[in-house]
Amino acid sequence: MKRFIPTLLALLIVTLSACTDDGMVDVKSSFGVEETGDRLEEVLKDKGMTIFDRVMHSEAAKDVGVELRETELIIFGNPKAGSPLMKCQQSVALDLPQKALVWEDSEGITWISYNHPRYLEKRHSISNCDDVLSNIEEALAAIVNEAASD
Incomplete structure (x- = not known):
């Protein structure tokens, strides 16, 4: 446990430094889009998450030229994770389930992007829910960083 906390804090620092003003977190991946997506899906499943869908936007775009x-x-x-957050502020259900975008930029670099939980806190005027938000924040950071790193 003592080794886990410093590692988690380091992951949070890396993730938070990639958070943009619009509430989006961008984490650079060491892998291509397909492998990053596969890795992310595997980590999510290992953590007990349900994968509702995997939408291949670039393939759909190709189908329409x-x-x-x-x-x-x-x-x-x-x-x-989601139910306690919805109990704090039911409108957050509009942004649940969670989503992660795996994409390639113009330089050929792969990224994983997602909404920072504190953005959702602000967007939905969530109050008195710091423990729930912190747990989600830590879990997302750890999951995404594990999927994106060697």
């Missing part, structure tokens, strides 16, 4: 860099969306969740 639009060229799009590799882009896919993974929709996932867990009632143990």
Whole structure:
């Protein structure tokens, strides 16, 4: 446990430093889009999350004649995390289940992007729910960083 806490704090620092003003967290991946998506799905399942869908936006774009860099969306969740958050503020259900975007930028770099839980706190005026938000924040950071790193 003592080794886990410093590792988790380091992951949070890396993730938080990638948080943009619009509430989106962008984490650089060491892998291509498909492998990153596969790794993310595997980590999510290992953590007890349900994968609701994996939307291949770039493939759908190709079907209508639009060229799009590799882009896919993974929709996932867990009632143990989402339900307490919805109890704090029911409107947050609009943004649940969680989503992670795995995408390639113009330089060929793969990223995992997701909404920072504190963005959801602000967007839905959530109050008196710090423990729930902190747990989600830590879990998302750890999951995404595990999927994106060697």
